[in-house]
Amino acid sequence: MNPAQRVNLQRLLAPRHIVFIGGDSAVFAAGQCAAGHFGGEIWGLNPQPNRFGAIPSFTSVQALPEAPDAVFLAVPRQGVPAVITELREKGAGGIVCYSAGFGELGDDGANLEGKLITACGNMALAGPNVFGLLNYITGAHLWPFSHGGKPVEHGPAVISQSGMLSGYLLTNRRSVQFSYVIGAGNQSVLGVEDYLDYLVDDPAVTGFGLYIETLRDIPRFAEAVGRALDRGVPVVALKAGRSALAAQTALTHTGSLAGQDAFYQSLFDRIGVARVSTPSLLLETLQMLTAAGAPRGRRLAAFTCSGGDVAMLADCAEQEGLVFNPPDSVTKRNLRQWLPEIATVGNPL
């Protein structure tokens, strides 16, 4: 990410104006954004006039009243490079490219993706083959599906190479409320490490939840994680692609090679990324680390209503190398006063 791209990413993530370009998906995304609390301007763009109802709309990039800070692009894939060129010439900031059918399709798509990259110049581009981004701080949503969630002042940010996974995370009932949800898609221009690098400096972001299939720039990723941890902002990653099959399918998902899993594991261990294996664990770990902070050691105390809970907790803890030290005699005596005769005083309690 060069300095010009960084400025354009800032425009994309905190836009004064957003233009939605395309048919049904763009119309839905624009309507959804207009229904929220976004304070800037919202425009639609489609060759057919009035396609966007009450939202001011235009029939060409040239006709837009100003260079848009943010663009949601959902046009047929063959037309993408030409529209992006027009947007660059107009002076647009950043683009979410919802259109798919690029590198993930093989040679023909890769050729088209090359044209897309050239057309971008220094614009910030998320995707292609991406749902988009949700900004729960300002309401600058570029997202073609219902998403729930609500405005927040701060919260963990999700950066994901899977749009559907972002969708699942957004419907969580575990009271995790996000500040940003950003799709990385094919990472043709910007990648996971760029969003991380940029958002590390945003005081509204209290933690990071990452879904990763591949990273493109390990040193930059490590440097950004280091800055996050220095600020006390935890980074939790669900890294897929352990298996040979997953590594192979990642190629056809976002055109990326998932890479050696052991390498990623040792990287995460070394730089302090908490790795999880399921979406539920991603949410719970993110919630725990952002609400309570990172644990300072391996010693735990637990309070339960059930001997069964005690047994299951003890099993889990031993597997993870955690320690339940027994209470000292004073604590034991104090607890005894509060508990019924039949209770066993111990840890877990």
Place this chain on the structure above:
Amino acid sequence: MNPAQRVNLQRLLAPRHIVFIGGDSAVFAAGQCAAGHFGGEIWGLNPQPNRFGAIPSFTSVQALPEAPDAVFLAVPRQGVPAVITELREKGAGGIVCYSAGFGELGDDGANLEGKLITACGNMALAGPNVFGLLNYITGAHLWPFSHGGKPVEHGPAVISQSGMLSGYLLTNRRSVQFSYVIGAGNQSVLGVEDYLDYLVDDPAVTGFGLYIETLRDIPRFAEAVGRALDRGVPVVALKAGRSALAAQTALTHTGSLAGQDAFYQSLFDRIGVARVSTPSLLLETLQMLTAAGAPRGRRLAAFTCSGGDVAMLADCAEQEGLVFNPPDSVTKRNLRQWLPEIATVGNPL
């Protein structure tokens, strides 16, 4: 379990009359049973007359109109053996002993538990230190807490050494509806293998979900599991006590020694018990096996909406030794007709 105990267990699980003996817990349990669809008689028993409101109540075991098939017993622990003796003399069938404070308290409690066992004779006794049992087929509920759930004609049965865990399972939102929920508690008289052995012959039971800390009679357990599998009824077990700490706390939970985990694992592998590690997995596995049956092999096909799902599925499957074979050319051609151009045809799809 001798033949007389078996007859009494049948009386406990399919009673014509239930007497609830004790204070608040017994009153609540009786009221809850009366509010359901149980077709038999419900009585209360407390030295204080009319303690059970509209439910016919008696002030002594002797005064009961008949020998009760089932008894819910919730009196202070010291009084338990005496009441049980009176019940035996009256000719009662089976008892759920909610009262706690026996073997799990150490020597003093173990002594009292010995008296309880002697007092029982051939009565069927669940517990002590047990929530009770829920019979969703007939509504014969002996359970001192709210429990949700609804009448069914068939479904999986839960047999659990943890009452609280049964409670969690009962509040599941995964649409698993149980036929029976039976607490084993301290297993002073009847244990997990007895309930299993008995219910294996009940056509209403479509599967078993077990929470186990210890088994007392491995050959009988194995024999019952074998009969269940012969009938096509799967057995899923959450066995706690892998860790040293859990094995130690099990002693103070239900007074039982959890035993060597490796031994249990090889037992389960040999006789065909599906072992799981969390309550959620217990529910999901039970639901899968009772709804779809056991898989016949290791080959899977999966259909997703997301490349991220494909990657996560592939990772999980490889870890478990499952195989996603690619579709053959005819299947591939057929699928291609139904899918958009940008979709990748494969397995997982």
